[in-house]
Amino acid sequence: MGHPRPARDASPIIRTALGSIPAYRPGRSTPQTYNTPQTYKLSSNENPFPPLPGVIERAAAAAQRLNLYPDLRCTGLVHELATRLDVPEEHLATGTGSVGVTQQLLQVTCEPGDEVLYAWRSFEAYPVLTHVVGARPVQVPLTDGEAHDLDAMADAITERTRLIFVCNPNNPTGTIVRRAELERFLDRVPADCLVVLDEAYIEFVDDPDYPDGIELYRDRPNVCVLRTFSKAYGLAGLRVGYAVAHEPVATALRKVAVPFGVTQFAQDAAVESLRSEEAMRERVAAVSAERERVFGTLVEQGWRVPPSYANFVWLRTGEQTDAFSEACENEGILVRAFGGEGARISLGTPAANDHFLWAAERFLKQCPDVRRDHR
Numbered sequence: 001m002g003h004p005r006p007a008r009d010a011s012p013i014i015r016t017a018l019g020s021i022p023a024y025r026p027g028r029s030t031p032q033t034y035n036t037p038q039t040y041k042l043s044s045n046e047n048p049f050p051p052l053p054g055v056i057e058r059a060a061a062a063a064q065r066l067n068l069y070p071d072l073r074c075t076g077l078v079h080e081l082a083t084r085l086d087v088p089e090e091h092l093a094t095g096t097g098s099v100g101v102t103q104q105l106l107q108v109t110c111e112p113g114d115e116v117l118y119a120w121r122s123f124e125a126y127p128v129l130t131h132v133v134g135a136r137p138v139q140v141p142l143t144d145g146e147a148h149d150l151d152a153m154a155d156a157i158t159e160r161t162r163l164i165f166v167c168n169p170n171n172p173t174g175t176i177v178r179r180a181e182l183e184r185f186l187d188r189v190p191a192d193c194l195v196v197l198d199e200a201y202i203e204f205v206d207d208p209d210y211p212d213g214i215e216l217y218r219d220r221p222n223v224c225v226l227r228t229f230s231k232a233y234g235l236a237g238l239r240v241g242y243a244v245a246h247e248p249v250a251t252a253l254r255k256v257a258v259p260f261g262v263t264q265f266a267q268d269a270a271v272e273s274l275r276s277e278e279a280m281r282e283r284v285a286a287v288s289a290e291r292e293r294v295f296g297t298l299v300e301q302g303w304r305v306p307p308s309y310a311n312f313v314w315l316r317t318g319e320q321t322d323a324f325s326e327a328c329e330n331e332g333i334l335v336r337a338f339g340g341e342g343a344r345i346s347l348g349t350p351a352a353n354d355h356f357l358w359a360a361e362r363f364l365k366q367c368p369d370v371r372r373d374h375r
């Protein structure tokens with residue numbers, strides 16, 4: 001009776017949608033070979049500074065309550081964010097890093113077969129998480145300037161499109177979309193399709209025409225802003241991010257959140273970090289100054305580099321990408337390589353950046369061909 005017994009050597013059935021998932025590859029943290037005793041991890045867009053003042057003390061205090069579950073609703077953090085952003089508390093949803101919130105966004109919008117639209121290359125988690133929910137990624141190539149092609153993206157919208165990511169600044173190319181073009185794009189998106197403005201690197205942007213997603217979301221119920229404490233606030237290890245969206249989006253996001261996923265450490269550290277806004281701004285200014293120095297030096301060396309508005313730079317090394325990444329690794333510098341396309345190099349301490357610049361110059365001298373792959 002009932003279900004026929006499977007063979008003894010059968011394995012549990014895993015959803016077929018997972019077969020097409022390109023596995024998420026985190027930035028490498030240990031070099032395989034190196035000629036130098038010093039290693040610089042410039043592969044994960046981490047903040048080179050330690051947590052902001054007061055954060056470690058606050059997290060240590062939270063350690064006294066490790067026997068208890070954290071505050072399910074992240075009450076203190078939600079209140080602090082709502083006040084600072086001037087949005088209703090009901091419009092906030094938290095998650096385990098903004099990548100956790102990204103997963104929630106897909107869960108609340110997509111049925112199997114629905115389409116998720118984004119520029120490519122962009123944040124690696126988009127295709128992975130899209131496949132997890134059985135939806136179909138629709139990837140629109142970046143322009144020759146390594147930026148979003150918003151007109152082509154608008155043209156690619158179909159009646160199956162449920163979710164659109166606009167990664168601004170774009171990871172890994174560092175480019176931004178500006179206010180006027182973004183507004184024009186949003187005007188073309190149907191009201192039943194959710195647009196996520198992924199602003200993981202917003203604090204590093206210093207362009208007057210950069211659109212603040214919070215201003216855009218206010219009178220657009222199909223716009224959601226995604227932010228994180230992992231980058232400018234330097235809390236990548238604690239896993240806390242959030243979305244700002246109108247209801248019913250925010251309500252749905254809270255429904256699918258992993259219960260108690262955001263630890264009390266993360267909640268308390270995030271609140272304390274928000275209260276250290278000035279120190280955060282100083283550190284961001286230091287990283288941005290390094291970005292301009294690294295950018296200028298790379299250009300002087302002969303590289304073509306898209307202007308970056310984030311805490312990393314992008315080199316289109318094309319076919320030479322693996323060779324470039326290996327050459328860097330041999331010098332103890334870990335970069336993020338996207339085989340056949342390019343390499344993303346996070347900005348580290350001035351010493352780390354100097355070392356990278358030295359390796360980049362050496363590579364260019366040994367392999368001037370790398371220029372051929374420039375767009």
Ligand code: PMP
Binds near residue numbers: 227228229
């Ligand atoms: N969005 C973008 C564009 C990112 O680059 C990253 C981190 N690499 C994230 C979201 C996720 O960051 P986290 O989960 O640490 O908040």
